[in-house]
Amino acid sequence: QSVLTQPPSVSAAPGQKVTISCSGSSSNIGNNFVSWYQQFPGTVPKLLIYDNNKRPSGISDRFSASKSGTSATLVIAGLQAGDEADYYCGASDGSLSTNWLFGGGTKVTVL
Amino acid sequence: QVQLQESGPGLVKPSQTLSLTCTVSGDSITSGSYYWSWIRQPAGKGLEWIGRINYSGAAKYSPSLKGRVTISVDTSNHQFSLKLNSVTAADTAVYYCARGRPYGSGTRSLDPWGQGILVTVSS
Numbered sequence: 374q375s376v377l378t379q380p381p382s383v384s385a386a387p388g389q390k391v392t393i394s395c396s397g398s399s400s401n402i403g404n405n406f407v408s409w410y411q412q413f414p415g416t417v418p419k420l421l422i423y424d425n426n427k428r429p430s431g432i433s434d435r436f437s438a439s440k441s442g443t444s445a446t447l448v449i450a451g452l453q454a455g456d457e458a459d460y461y462c463g464a465s466d467g468s469l470s471t472n473w474l475f476g477g478g479t480k481v482t483v484l
Numbered sequence: 485q486v487q488l489q490e491s492g493p494g495l496v497k498p499s500q501t502l503s504l505t506c507t508v509s510g511d512s513i514t515s516g517s518y519y520w521s522w523i524r525q526p527a528g529k530g531l532e533w534i535g536r537i538n539y540s541g542a543a544k545y546s547p548s549l550k551g552r553v554t555i556s557v558d559t560s561n562h563q564f565s566l567k568l569n570s571v572t573a574a575d576t577a578v579y580y581c582a583r584g585r586p587y588g589s590g591t592r593s594l595d596p597w598g599q600g601i602l603v604t605v606s607s
Contacts, residue, residue, distance in 0.1 A: 408593035410531075417580065418531065420595035429595070461531055463594065470590030471544040473521070473533040 377401060377462055377476035384482040389452050393479045395445040395462030401474055403443040405465040412459045421460070422447065449481065457483045486511040488581050488598035496605050502568040506581030506598055513562045514539040519584035519591050520564045522555060524577040536584055536591070537564055571605045578602050
């Protein structure tokens, strides 16, 4: 069981906004960077957000993220059919941050 | 641009040892003090971090797999490897290797990832 808690699924109509939460604790999110990964069925996870709120080159600005305390949030604005995928949060964990945790993943469905 | 590629047997018998190798190309495995990680994903399930190693050989493992897993590095061949012993059907998964950007003793993010390799545990 993941110590980073995400909702199993979220959905919205095209053009709308979805928010995905990632809840952790002081041993992970509270004291470490959060990153987000996008995975389409049968493909490799791709880094979507790093260092809590930074987008790698080539990632649309429709994707944004934030962190507050022991929780993090990913927002997808202007939802498109091509955004339908699984999204995972991740963060270091442990007293020395030497472990790593993934959230359980959230399936985004475009209605 | 750095690329990672997993290799190894796609079928392992129960109770035996799963052995995989990740080959790093496009950059030296010793540059940047990165953490080289293994992650797995059973079919239809989420991602599970297995462990990581740096170029000097310092490894850290998931508490849930500690005792069964060993990660090693071969800097001369730009490779790092995973061994998971006493496997069962529950270890059937796609196994990925990935590069971790460090900060202190922690990892900031995992990127890039290898293409993944499906390993099935079955007799």
